Amino acid sequence: MPTPAHLQYEKRLAAGKARRESCSRTLQAQCLLSPQRDVVDMLRQTSAGRVPSLIPLRYSRMQASPFAFFRGMAMIQAADLAATPNSGITLQTCGDAHLMNYGFFASPERQLMFDINDFDETHQAPWEWDIKRLAVSVVLAARNRGFSNAAARQAVCQLVGTYRKRMQEYAQMSQLELWYCKVGFEQLLQRANSDSIRQQLLKLADKARGQTQEKLLPKMTVLEDGSLRLRDNPPVIFHMQQQDQVWGNDEHWLGDGSSHDLLHTMLAEYSATLKEDRRTLLSRFRLVDAAFKVVGVGSVGTRCLVMLLQDEYDQPLFLQLKEARNSVLEPYTQPCVHGHQGKRVVFGQRLMQAASDLFLGWTTGPGDRHFYVRQLRDMKAAPALESFDSAESLAAFGQACAWALARAHAKSGGRAAEMAGYIGQSDKFDQAIASYAMSYADQVELDFAVFTAALAEHKL
Structure with a gap:
């Protein structure tokens, strides 16, 4: 039967x-x-x-x-x-x-x-x-x-x-x-x-x-005045202070001295989207540097940042903040139900992948731009x-x-x-x-x- x-x-x-x-x-x-x-x-x-x-x-x-x-x-x-x-x-x-x-x-x-x-x-x-x-x-x-x-x-x-x-x-x-x-x-x-x-x-x-975080360190950074700094490689990666004209008049914040304060705010909002144990892990790192990064083909021109964080032993964590725009499918299906495009990306990734990045989360930037966050090149x-x-x-x-x-x-x-x-x-x-x-x-x-x-x- x-x-x-x-x-x-x-x-x-x-x-x-x-x-x-x-x-x-x-x-x-x-x-x-x-x-x-x-x-x-x-x-x-x-x-x-x-x-x-x-x-x-x-x-x-x-x-x-x-x-x-x-x-x-x-x-x-x-x-x-x-x-x-x-x-x-x-x-x-x-x-x-x-x-x-x-x-x-x-x-x-x-x-x-x-x-x-x-x-x-x-x-x-x-x-x-x-x-x-x-x-x-x-x-x-x-x-x-x-x-x-x-x-x-x-x-x-x-x-x-x-x-x-x-x-x-x-x-x-x-x-x-x-x-x-x-x-x-x-x-x-x-x-x-x-x-x-x-x-x-x-x-x-x-x-x-x-492509581990440790092996990325010599490829992605240089030592300047005793501190690590992300290596400039325009037009792929560069510091906003050098080319802040790409951001437009309404986004001068990325080229002035307040950029770190703003990134700390974005990191705090992002941290709240992580599971509690991963939030604790993130808290053991400090922000050291950030730079603009050009990625892919379809994503060129969207806002994408690389952030270098280090723990108390100066070991690195590279995070990528990538702008999340409306899905190209949305006009032909249904409105986004998540209230945040970064959250939409994270939800879809967690649901579809067999296992997702430990640090996958989302945050919001100036002008109410939505971002999602993940590790950079972690064994990718x-x-x-x-x-x-x-x-x-x-x-x-x-x-x-x-x-x-x-x-x-x-x-x-x-x-x-x-x-x-x-x-x-x-x-x-x-x-x-x-x-x-x-x-x-x-x-x-x-x-x-x-x-x-x-x-x-x-x-x-």
Whole structure:
């Protein structure tokens, strides 16, 4: 006789399968565009509120390739996805699940884990929006590396197939099993199907283990007048007193003598968002220095600071304060329910990751700008696009990302059985997403051409 748990599992599978009536898996192949889309106008929208003098640097990084442009403009695909059919199953999504937003980092227990590592756009949304963004990024990465369209499509099919099979497994786990589940370095290494992929994983792991707080100290700091100071490396990292013009007239506080007082206020508010034991740990460090840091592609021009703190033995703690703006998904889903964009990022990260940074929290700066806080580069490492020297290595990394994404969705939504029922066990969903990804990658290349033309014509 079936157990109550099995009956509930079957009921949820059936509910997911029934959702195909309103949005079949074949419909997921449709590549529809927002009727209001205007690429140049969207670029202007995403640049509003950023540090004006850094916007050209942002555009320069996006101009490198269609893949870089895609990374920097999540807003465009968000608008287009909102115009396409979806399964109706919503949950906490990453919001920007492209290929380069996955990598290794250390759990609080110092175990090397593989997971999503960027949650700036996290928000409640249809789960398949994440898988579609990941799939398109794989196609663009394949084209960037000179691989054939056939290889790109195959990589996407393998990626979605991995997601599908993992979701079938997660659908049969209890909620506690899902909560404790993780993708560790050793698990990935055991599943590496070639020596070259295994060597790439080992190289990444070595890089991650070299990114501890202590090992960052000589790379990030210099000794001046007997005190440590963050090393200037413009335009990537610099002290605001040297380039305070980037902040605008209303933010002169970062270039005057009161900056440390203000940062102490921000740190105090941030400390209150930590668990009590971690708040106690933070209290054993003192603020030594702070500098502006330019990060990523899509985040260039947002306010991001690096702070150097030291304990009584002068051992370092590097914290990163990163501005949290509204998620690009918000206009097409629902308003933020957290009352603070930094809290939104922290909530999404804690909910989706298997384990999160010990020092993850949020705070508010001048002008009511919202920030979230985390450690800087704490055993973090991700492959560069150029490291994919074969379609096989790219496909393998895509499958690792799909595994991590499936685990994150199963944990965050608690609806793995319903999702598994919708996806099914055949490759119909895989093929649909692959068709979508190939078509949308073509559209990204057209949008990239519009972007480069606008730059050439000085419209941006």
